[in-house]
């Protein structure tokens with residue numbers, strides 16, 4: 369079978385489309401014929417060797433994917449050959465103290481697709497059956513591959529960590545990203561007034577189509593100044609952030625007193641400067657957020673099936689064009705998600 373792997377860290381050019389042996393499912397595993405695999409910024413960090421995850425090479429990327437069950441291992445009863453499925457992008461251990469306390473996304477021994485498990489940049493991939501779910505009615509493999517991480521992560525940020533209430537004002541940073549385009553839809557679905565930021569007009573246009581009522585081009589205007597203008601000087605209740613860097617302090621200043629900023633990333637700069645005096649005087653809350661829980665993944669898949677959340681696929685490329693997919697993400701050219709189709 370074909371897979372895309374890299375044998376050394378480097379630019380997108382290190383990705384090789386090559387022949388590898390088709391895997392055979394062991395006990396408790398399913399073999400999935402991959403029909404679509406999402407491309408994430410995490411893939412680029414892994415490939416470039418800057419992810420803080422030391423991995424043996426060669427390595428096969430691909431965090432989120434979906435397809436059809438091709439074979440099942442011993443003891444697998446809830447899935448059968450031919451079922452349309454999506455595996456969780458992270459598999460919790462079920463036994464650590466966080467799993468037992470109902471916080472599986474904080475699992476002490478979690479295993480991720482494309483880190484501890486082979487990723488989805490291949491025609492066939494093994495997955496643990498207990499963390500593999502049927503595609504709901506109305507959800508194609510491409511939708512699942514484009515929407516799993518973006519929607520579940522954004523749901524966790526907005527609803528669970530951000531404690532959004534209907535009628536509150538939410539600012540969503542970087543509307544063109546996977547997380548950003550998911551966050552706009554989830555905030556709107558939960559009754560918020562949504563203000564979206566991006567660095568290009570066509571991304572702001574898409575943000576308005578997805579449910580943002582107002583937009584800010586952060587290359588041309590201050591986020592804080594514009595949000596304060598839009599909210600009669602009060603500021604936003606919640607800020608969904610995943611860029612960091614120079615935008616971080618300007619984003620905090622867009623909050624009302626006791627406002628909440630939830631962050632899940634920092635590709636624009638992982639150690640941004642913070643004015644602690646401003647922070648405590650405003651009682652701003654800076655809240656970290658990891659991935660969504662399995663329950664949030666299942667819920668957002670269901671909402672996709674009902675047409676309430678729509679993954680925006682910027683480009684669907686053949687697996688052999690994985691280097692081009694990486695260049696799109698690295699150049700921040702996309703609006704929404706890029707997927708590979710083996």
Ligand SMILES: [Zn+2]
Nearest residue numbers: 461464467475
């Ligand atoms: Zn655990």
